[in-house]
Amino acid sequence: MRGLVGSMTTDINVRLRGGTYRLAAPFTLGPADSGANGHQVVYSAYRTEQPVLSGARQVGGFSLYDRSRNIYRAAVPPGTTSRQLFVNGQRAQRARGPLDPGGFTLKNSSFVTGDTSYRSFTNASAVEVVYNRDWKHLRCPLAGITEAAGGGSSLDVAPGCFANNNTSVPNLGFPFNGAGLPKLEGVSWVENAYQLLTEPGEFYLDTTANYLYYLPRPGENLATAQVDLPVLDKVVDLSGTPGHLAPVNDTDPRATYSPSWRTAGGRPYGDFDNDVHYTMVNGDSMTFTFTGTGLDVLTEVNTDAGAIDVYVDGTKTRTVSANGPVRLAQQPVVSVTGLSPGGHTVKLVKAGGDYLVVDGFVVIPDRIAPVHDITFRGITFAHTTWNLPSTVGYLDNQAGVLWDAVTRRSVRIPAAVQVHRGRGIVFTDVEIAHTGGTGIDLADGTRESTITRSRIHDTSGGGVSLGEVDDYYVTDPTRMTSGDTISQNVIEYVGQDYQDAVGIWAGYTRGAVLANNEIAHTPYSGISMGWGWGWAASCELQAKQNNFPVGSCRRGTDYAGANQIVENYVYDVMGVLHDGGHIYTNGGQGGHDDTLTSEFRGNVLSGGTHTNNMIYQDEGSSNWDTHHNVIHFANGSWTGMWTPTIHDIRMHDNFYAPAGSYNNGTNVVLTDNTEVKNGDWPPAAGEIINAAGLPRELRANRSRLDDFDLSIEYHGSWIAPGFRGLGDFHETVHAAHNNGDSATMTFTGAGVGVIGEKNSDQGDIEVFIDDVSKGVISTSSTSRQVQQTLYTISDLDPATPHTIRVVKRSGQYATLDGFLVCATPRRDGQGRSQAD
Structure with missing residues (x-):
């Protein structure tokens, strides 16, 4: 393919014959594999055949191991690790105890119970405790199981995981998270021990002795069954450069500061890591030496800041100003891009104002070269696992956004189909199923890409992820996640293992279109868009929320805006966790200057077990035009704005049943919304219902x-x-x-x-x-x-x-x-x- 793309005069079509392709490594494509001259490289099914790209190893050779319990066993190669198993296309349950077992008391970092049976568990360090609380799903491996004082069992949680999930939960504040709580302080179930194999359809993988144990369901014949044990964490990896970019602190050793610079820590203004370097002396300089093609320097915009002279490799290239009418943290006032690959030095010299503040750096290591113009059509992607929780646990922030156990920075569940820095990537009429993480992820500034007419289901994590949580600072349009479309898809049964996951999750995005999707049967929210909570809200609004006093708040900007959530059908969600909704928004829309209003239109929201608000515009949500939606069979309020940092939203011409709403937002105006009783929807509501969800031709059969x-x-x-x-x-x-x-x-x-x-x-x-x-x-x-x-x-x-x-x-x-x-x-x- 690489020999063909440079001379393309039309699309190149690669036809895959039907059958299962068991991959030894992910199918990986980069910029050199991309379409050229305005044409696409198209990977598609041959005629009506059904090719499956699988990350699983097929397991056979089962024999009856424990006749009294009907447990079968098969050998697996040494070193095999996996958290998932699929039998005849159906997900097996990792062996676990009863839900909400009760009888556990948290003592120090151990869960203690009078039940002595836990002490008989083999491979105790592979056992996990799992806890669902509010919007969080938390889990930790054990260090061991010992005898409790006075008898019983002590489930001793691995110290590092317990710290990250209980005693020292990361709480970085805006824009990375809200409260940081709740924490691991109970047991919803115990998982992954041979002794817990009690229900048909459960499995246990002994990674020490290299055996897979399974208790078959009625009618399953393991002599003929297709048993898929995933071993890859992804089956497709489309990666451009430079990949993921994230800020580092002003204390990075590549930075040197002239002698009169000072440091300030514990500042309440939203600085990266809550500290800065600053100087009040004109002529003082900061030098940062790096290898790459560009550098963003994050500083603070304020009324007392002034001019900054910028030098690149010893030559002055410009003078910029950090002066502004209000204090804004983490602003990329200095952005140097387009350098030749290699070593460079950027120097900042204070040239005016009272202060020059340096807060962090973002190194761009490579040229921006997207993987681009590639289409997948009619292919199934299946059978992945994700083994990280087995060692560090599941450190939840919210909605499948986690904390890295070492860096304590935001990370996300990986996807079976992963796109980094893509452009013009298309997935149409595909199926993504039976995954150990998220289904598909358009990440790291992926632009003008599409997922359409596809089915994404039976995922351990979320269905679709779009965008990032740590690129809020970006002002360069070529690095923004923008112009992507997720439309006409069926997304269901996500979050099968990690129950905080959602159908479609979108972080910081611009110009995204989420349209005519059918999303159902989720343990948490259906759609979640936005991040940052009150980060983009004014200090006055944050003060009204009692977060910070005026003039002392974590405030910055993000690029999100001009997004559309339109004509989706979201139903039967919030089945397990609480404090979420059918469509949930959080953080500021509107772009850097609040001019890019986002639209929330024509959606039908129905049913929901633990829903707070069917339309849930949470903390910091702003600049939405929310109109002509239909809400029926509501659990909780049809909408609710609980705090003043929710601002500048118009909610009009919606239809809802039953009644219930509240509005504590700022400049949130509810007009011409209609309560409908007894299912007597007016014609205007009927038109919305008829237009929502999949187009009729996709559901006619x-x-x-x-x-x-x-x-x-x-x-x-x-x-x-x-x-x-x-x-x-x-x-x-x-x-x-x-x-x-x-x-x-x-x-x-x-x-x-x-x-x-x-x-x-x-x-x-x-x-x-x-x-x-x-x-x-x-x-x-x-x-x-x-x-x-x-x-x-x-x-x-x-x-x-x-x-x-x-x-x-x-x-x-x-x-x-x-x-x-x-x-x-x-x-x-x-x-x-x-x-x-």
Whole structure:
């Protein structure tokens, strides 16, 4: 390929035949593999075949190891490590104990219980304790398990992990995080011991003896099953240069300061690492020597700052000013770029004002050379793992953004498909599944790239990540994450291991479009956009929030703005954690000068187990135009602004049910929003519902309609409980309480079936086809029966649209788990019509 791209006159197409390609290393592409002359290099499936790029090793040779417990065992090569396993395409659960076991007391850095059985665990240092609290998912490996004083077991947490998750939680403040809490102080479950293999579908990998243990599910035959044990942390790596850039402190040893410079630490102004070097003497200089192609020097803008002479490799190149009307921290007043690769020296000389402040440096080690103009189409990317939590734990900040155990800086969960410094990268009609981290990540200033018409599901981390959390300072457009589109995707069942993860996460981005995605079945929020909390809010607003006194606050700028979250359908989220929402925003939009308003339009938000606010514009959110959204089956408030640093937001022409909102923001104006009762949505709301989510051509072939399908209209007192764990389709149902409540769906086909539960608290339903009653049906049963076909018909005209209506007639509840639609009639051997 590298020999072809330089002379491209049209796209180059690489066709992959169907089958599973088990990779020994990630498929890696860089600038030299990129399209040229305005053309793309396209990797696509051959015709309708299905190629899979897999990061897993296939495991066979299982034999029955413990007959009494039905545990099977297979040998794996020495050195094999993995935290995930997939059997016949289904995720296996790493062996764990019961949820919320109780009986544990935290003593120093140990969880103590009267249960002595833990002392029998083998490989105790591989065991992990896991704790879910509010918006955080925390986990730590153990140092060992010992006898507790007075008997019982002491689960002794690895000291470094316990410090990072409890006694010394990183709390860098804006723009890196908010409160830093909660911390690891309880046990939601214990994980990863052979002795915890108790439930079908659980596995345990003994990395000491090199055996994989598995307790099969009913019907699984390990002699013929496809058992995939992931060993790679990613399957695709597209990387341009210079890769990830992050600030270093003013104390970096490459910096030298003339004698009269002073240092100031513990400053409350938002400095990097809370300290600066400063001088008050004109002529004083700072010199920074580095190897690379550029350098940003972060300083402070303020009324008492002045002119700075800039020298590059001994030659004065310009004079800049750090003077400004208000104090702003971490500003790249000096930015030197475009140097030839190699060693360079940048010198700053104080030329005016009362102070020259130096706060940090960002070295650009290489020329900006994106990987670019590459398309993937029709390919599946699957089977990855991520082993870092096994050694350092999971040090959560929020939404899949973590703390590095050594540097204590922000890091993110890696992705199976990773793009660093990309431009014009396209993923369309792909599937990303069964991952040990995030699905796909467009990182480090990736621009004008697209993920569309794809399915991303069954991920341990998030679905899609976009942008960074530590490049807020950037003013160079070529280094901004900008112009990217994530549209028309199905993103579901993310956060299977790390339950703080979200469907789509976006950090600092400009001009991003998140549109017509369908996001569902998440343990935390559906979409999260923005970072920095109150970093971009004024000191006056921060003071009103009681964070800092006026004139003493952590304030700076970021480049985020002109983003769009439009016409997405987000439902059945917040299934595990709390303090999140369907679509969540945080930190300032508007760009450096608050002129780039972002838009939040046309989204439909429905259902949610632990939702605070369906539209959750959290601390520091600003410069949003939030309008023409539909919120139904709300848990919590339909919207809420809890603090004054949420500012300059217009919320208008939204439709919501049920009622509930609050507004403690600043210049947050709610106008012309409509509460809708009993499911009687006005035509304008109906138009929003019809336009949200996937385009109709991408969902037209669904024969099994979930109870959350947008084609279903609910009237009356219906509720939408999710994450029930009872065996319903997608673990959700809609339930009606009042007699006369109804659910209606219009379809084209020869037949339709009604799917719901039967239970002792249910009574009769009546079914209407095209407004003609088909009779009353009992859904009463002495015990709960899920996914039951309550009614079916199969002799309708397949060319004519039909309407089915289900009406509750008696009992405490009626439930609807969805519909089955049969496009054409099916016949038995005697020519009689059969239901699909």
